[in-house]
Amino acid sequence: TQLLEQSPQFLSIQEGENLTVYCNSSSVFSSLQWYRQEPGEGPVLLVTVVTGGEVKKLKRLTFQFGDARKDSSLHITAAQPGDTGLYLCAGFDRGSTLGRLYFGRGTQLTVWP
Amino acid sequence: EADIYQTPRYLVIGTGKKITLECSQTMGHDKMYWYQQDPGMELHLIHYSYGVNSTEKGDLSSESTVSRIRTEHFPLTLESARPSHTSQYLCASSPPGPLYGYTFGSGTRLTVV
Numbered sequence: 001t002q003l004l005e006q007s008p009q010f011l012s013i014q015e016g017e018n019l020t021v022y023c024n025s026s027s028v029f030s031s032l033q034w035y036r037q038e039p040g041e042g043p044v045l046l047v048t049v050v051t052g053g054e055v056k057k058l059k060r061l062t063f064q065f066g067d068a069r070k071d072s073s074l075h076i077t078a079a080q081p082g083d084t085g086l087y088l089c090a091g092f093d094r095g096s097t098l099g100r101l102y103f104g105r106g107t108q109l110t111v112w113p
Numbered sequence: 114e115a116d117i118y119q120t121p122r123y124l125v126i127g128t129g130k131k132i133t134l135e136c137s138q139t140m141g142h143d144k145m146y147w148y149q150q151d152p153g154m155e156l157h158l159i160h161y162s163y164g165v166n167s168t169e170k171g172d173l174s175s176e177s178t179v180s181r182i183r184t185e186h187f188p189l190t191l192e193s194a195r196p197s198h199t200s201q202y203l204c205a206s207s208p209p210g211p212l213y214g215y216t217f218g219s220g221t222r223l224t225v226v
Contacts, residue, residue, distance in 0.1 A: 004155070009153070030211035031211040031212060033214050035214070040122075040219070040220070040222075041220070042217025042218050042220050043156075043203075043215075043217050044217070045214030045215065045216075048211075048213075048214055050211070050212065088156070092211035100158065100161070101215060102155075103148075103155045103156040104155055105153060105154055105155045
């Protein structure tokens, strides 16, 4: 059973366009994290959002955590080829004994010059 | 510089061979994890550790084993490699709690022929 659904699975856009990717779940999470992974490398943490309704900005990237702490979105303004990568969302489940992250399948973003 | 290291980066090995994937971190984190990643699929947790002499199996049924004799070292061993073990293996570590992200290694790409 997939806990976190990410959409779209693939996104191919031109440089300068805006985009939004989504991460949805029926479960409530203590926090939600976004990672970016480039080919041949491990995921790298971009942001952690904790409070329902929270919005965080990281240069051209805007992250939002849903009010109910079940979903999140990532918006990129004026995308650049350097934004190309696999974007993964991960929810932290404090209810489990491990207190662990569950990952979505990711959105593969390609930005063409 | 605090980091997490995985070796080898790439490995091609014959069926039936015993292999050990190495993972070391310099951040003093108690929590460490092994994930398996296949294209288009979510990261699957295969083993985790809370600290020295503490190891547990994750979600994905795995024929691998792990050990945690030292805080910084968390090797994964496959006693008898099979083609179904072909995958990307990612090691990660983290501080405790939902506010902290995982630091991932660059991964080991394993191919069993």
